[in-house]
Amino acid sequence: MEYINIFIKASFVENMVLSFFLGMCSFLAISKKVKTAVGLGAAVVFVLTMTVPINWLISNYLLSENGIFHTDLTFLKLIIYIAVIAAMVQLVEMVVERFSPALYSALGIFLPLITVNCSILGGALFMDSREYELGEAAVFGFGSGFGFFLAIVAIAAIREKLRYSNIPAPLRGLGIAFIITGLMGLAFMSFIGIKL
Amino acid sequence: MDRNSNIYTIIYAAILTVVVAVVLAFVHSSLEPKMEANEKLAKQKDILRSVGLVDLPDASAVYEKTISSFVIDASGKVVDGMDGEAVNVAAEFKKPAEDQVHPVFVYTADDGSKRLILPLYGNGLWDKIWGYIALEEDMNTIAGIAMDHKGETPGLGAEIKDNPKQYNDPFIGKTILDEQGNYVSVKMVKGGIKEPEHQIDAISGATITSDGVNEMLYRGLGYYLPYFNAAKSQTSLK
């Protein structure tokens, strides 16, 4: 019950992209075609699901006062999180390349980009500030990734159609993408009232 | 030197790590007292807010002068040698009920009258909510309440704090016990108040759900019932 709640919250109610603007850079840059959007979305789901629980373990067993060093090392939090994310992305890249060349060629170019996708670090920091348990953190990671996937695939589909629309010239491209994102954000707000 | 050799890379990474760690540790240790003072002051302000003392220029001094604290265990007995400020309410919330301890803050006004300030903590619709509730000396009438919740979009969700009149003032004067002395807590209800002593009209569209607040109040005040009963039978407030 609690897990479903967290999943729904992470993917719909507090969608990383549409209500916190996290991961907007790649969201806008790589959403011109559905196919590439699916690739990036899948990579984000994967990395978020891995890094949030790992960062949870690090924050609780290495950095906290009750951890193995018995000192409060939270001032190193940001550096460690980003290092873990960079390392994980690298690791995922190698593993995928080794075991599934097909998936690698599909995701390949997006994987390195994910390190600086704000939603990944955002996932780790939200996990921290919301004081989740390990299981909750894992569900939260997956849910946020899923939310990102949904949002980027949806906007890519819309933008594919938009190319045939008659939009005022100065608004074409980036401008209209922003406005569409805003409208999607409004639509996602309707999830706020949901009660499980 | 070859910038792509393994040795160079490893040495470079090691030096960088050490330099960064030393710099951060230095900044952290030099700012730590200031950061902790801020945390403490914020908590003190929250506690004072529940007895209606807001926007004090010298909150810390007022707090030291008027507030004292002690800690009770799950059976309502006072735990010796513990300071109320040392209790982490959020951490206690996760423990099994019989292991929890609960802080009690006592506010002494200039005229000598006292109020009990109790922490509250619970789940809102999507986020944690918390606050402090102040009771009159009869341990029944609510003297004030200050609630807050976490909203990750900065600036939003500040309503509970910014509009105390709308959110918090209606609680004042309500009672948590019925005429027979049974515990009923106070509730926010939508439309049609049947028991004005214990019910408050829920604001439509409030950022926190009334259900969450009701649950938090019922459970939070419930922790202190054993202590109230014991204290009342001794007639005087500790």
Added chain:
Amino acid sequence: MSETQVAQKSTTLFGKKERRLLTDPFNDNNPITVQVLGICSALAVTVAVKNALVMAVAVTLVTGFSNLIISLLRNTIPNRVRMIVQLVVIASLVSIVEMVLHAFQYDVYKQMSVYIGLIITNCILMGRLEAFAMANKPWQSLLDGIGNGVGYGAILIAVAFFRELFGKGSVFGFRVLPDWYVPNGLMLIPAAAIFLIGIIIWIQRSRNTKLVDIS
């Protein structure tokens, strides 16, 4: 690493090229409306002008100093760990900013919570480090960083100004609109920030037609 033409010709401290480094990010090369960098973390802080101002200052400091540091180190950084070195420098600067805010601006620190940490992944930082600091001299890099930080902050503050003005009827927390104005809650929800940026882009591109997206 080859120096780009920007750095080669200038000899004076504030020549024409250096001025362009500072002013370009305001219009022709604005990080948000043209380069589309850094929308990620910071838009959520635009509910109030004060938060946006603190965020703008924080980002400007971090872009300026990270550009400076990376530019100083640019000839020593091992190629294979380039990204990590950049990230570590950025993350340390952000940690310092976070601790300073925690110590001296506690209210703002509490309100902005995770968004301070998210400056790390603000794409402007990595973008400028890769595109500029890795190939240019320290002084030019510092200016480029500050220019981009300020150009970015300008948009943040503009968005925050309109959101706070119409959403709460106030600026910097002071009520400025007359009492008959009923604050419009729509401006406070996240989507409003996105709409505003879309409109800013629209205005900018209709005045500066060379930026129009032809595709």
